[in-house]
Amino acid sequence: ILSENYNFENFIIGDSNKFAFECSITVAKEPGIRFNPLFIYGPSGLGKTHLLQSIGNYCIKKGKTVICVTSEQFANDFVFNLKNNSIDKFKQKYRNCDVLLIDDIQFLIGRDKAQEELFYTFNELKDKNCQIVLTNDLPPKFLKGFESRLTTRFESGIIANITPPDLETKIAIINKKSEENRVRIPHDVVEYIAANMGDNIREIEGAINKLNAYSSILRTKITLEFTKSTLQDQIHQKYSSVSLEHVIEVISKELNVKPSELKSKTRAKNVVEARQICIYLTKQLTQNSMPKIAAFFNLKDHSAISKNIKKINELIQTDEMLKIKIEELKNKITKKDKNEI
Numbered sequence: 001i002l003s004e005n006y007n008f009e010n011f012i013i014g015d016s017n018k019f020a021f022e023c024s025i026t027v028a029k030e031p032g033i034r035f036n037p038l039f040i041y042g043p044s045g046l047g048k049t050h051l052l053q054s055i056g057n058y059c060i061k062k063g064k065t066v067i068c069v070t071s072e073q074f075a076n077d078f079v080f081n082l083k084n085n086s087i088d089k090f091k092q093k094y095r096n097c098d099v100l101l102i103d104d105i106q107f108l109i110g111r112d113k114a115q116e117e118l119f120y121t122f123n124e125l126k127d128k129n130c131q132i133v134l135t136n137d138l139p140p141k142f143l144k145g146f147e148s149r150l151t152t153r154f155e156s157g158i159i160a161n162i163t164p165p166d167l168e169t170k171i172a173i174i175n176k177k178s179e180e181n182r183v184r185i186p187h188d189v190v191e192y193i194a195a196n197m198g199d200n201i202r203e204i205e206g207a208i209n210k211l212n213a214y215s216s217i218l219r220t221k222i223t224l225e226f227t228k229s230t231l232q233d234q235i236h237q238k239y240s241s242v243s244l245e246h247v248i249e250v251i252s253k254e255l256n257v258k259p260s261e262l263k264s265k266t267r268a269k270n271v272v273e274a275r276q277i278c279i280y281l282t283k284q285l286t287q288n289s290m291p292k293i294a295a296f297f298n299l300k301d302h303s304a305i306s307k308n309i310k311k312i313n314e315l316i317q318t319d320e321m322l323k324i325k326i327e328e329l330k331n332k333i334t335k336k337d338k339n340e341i
Contacts, residue, residue: 002060002068006053012176014169017047020160024051024133028058031099031131035158037122038133039140042162045200048135051162052101055133064098071107075114082113090117095124099131105154106136109145119150126153164199167325177205183212189227191320195327196235207231235331242285242333244296250333251278263298279305280312281330 008028013021020040027038040048056068069077074094081090094100100121108115125132136143139161140154165173171194178185185193185208197204214230215222228235252259255274262275275297282293283305290302299305316323 001070001073002053002056002066004057006050007057008054010176010180011047011050011054012165012169012173014165014172016163016165016169017042017051020047020051020162023158023160024055025058027131027133028055031059031064032129036126036129036131037154037157038131039154039157039159040133040135040162041137041139041159043164043199044137045202046162046164047201048162049103052103052133052135055131056099056101059099059131065096066099066101067094067097068101068103070103071105071114074102074118075108075111078114078117091121094121097125097130099133100125101133103135104137105134106138106143109143115147115150119147119153122150122153132157165201167194167321167328170194170197170199170204171324173201174204174208177201177208181205181208181212183208183222185211185222186224188224189222191324192224192227192327193231193235195324196331197231198331203234207234244282244286244288244293247278247282247285247333251281251329254329254332263296265298276308276312277326277329279308281326281333283309285330285333 008021008025011017011021020042023035023038024040027035040051042048053068056066059066077093078087078090081087102118108118122132134154139159140146140151143151143154171190174185174190174193178190189211193204193207197207211222211227211230215226220226248259248262251257251274252262255270255277257271257274261268261271262278264271266272279293279297282288282296283290286293288296290305294300294302294305297305312326316326
């Protein structure tokens with residue numbers, strides 16, 4: 001199932017995935033020597049499969065025997081050979097490769113016989129210094145429905161996490177995907193998608209392809225207004241009023257400050273900036289009056305709210321990244337499903 005579209009050269013590196021990338025390229029260059037097994041985990045659509053297949057493609061070019069399957073394919077292959085009395089053929093295939101890559105290992109949950117076969121396959125490959133790479137949405141310790149003897153083996157090498165990309169990385173990814181798909185997207189449209197589309201890279205690429213298709217069929221340029229209209233089902237901007245507490249919850253999580261600090265007199269630079277953004281978005285997104293917002297943030301009166309809002313308005317005139325970041329935060333706060341945040 002290896003795709004030539006996946007390689008290390010077209011993988012966009014950011015703080016959210018740098019460790020996983022470095023581990024992957026190390027494994028590709030020295031399979032079976034370091035980081036064995038390599039277990040990559042993170043939410044769907046952030047690049048786990050890209051890295052997995054990049055390892056496979058790199059190793060194939062170096063003359064290595066590579067098997068790349070999903071856990072479901074592994075299980076189905078096992079069941080097929082078991083029913084057809086050809087289990088030796090299955091073992092010959094999976095236990096005599098240089099590199100075994102298994103995507104979405106969580107789909108082996110509840111398939112005890114397939115898990116048992118993976119356990120023995122894992123041991124034999126490891127004894128022969130063959131490389132094993134696995135991916136999953138969660139780290140091994142949260143793999144419910146797996147025998148502990150298997151999860152401890154998953155943890156015996158190196159575990160690398162991929163988290164949602166920051167704004168700069170998302171912009172770089174959108175530009176790269178646009179280039180790969182030969183779509184010309186204006187800068188303001190790139191910023192709009194980065195701020196409002198979410199973190200799933202596959203969904204972002206789907207949006208780019210949709211823009212390209214619609215603009216081609218309708219023979220119109222991709223503008224900001226055209227983008228908003230075309231992607232309205234995927235990008236939700238305005239919903240019912242949110243609570244003050246919810247704004248605090250999202251801002252504290254996204255900007256890495258404590259909720260209590262946002263309502264305190266702390267003058268630490270990062271807290272002050274986060275507090276100003278919080279006040280700015282609270283005024284925009286809630287139905288509360290300025291005196292009520294002032295009381296919520298333990299400020300003297302509404303004039304302090306006006307001062308903070310004015311400061312943010314001044315900053316976004318000159319700081320483009322701050323402007324996009326605030327737009328992204330606004331989108332996270334106004335998501336219909338608050339559990340997505």
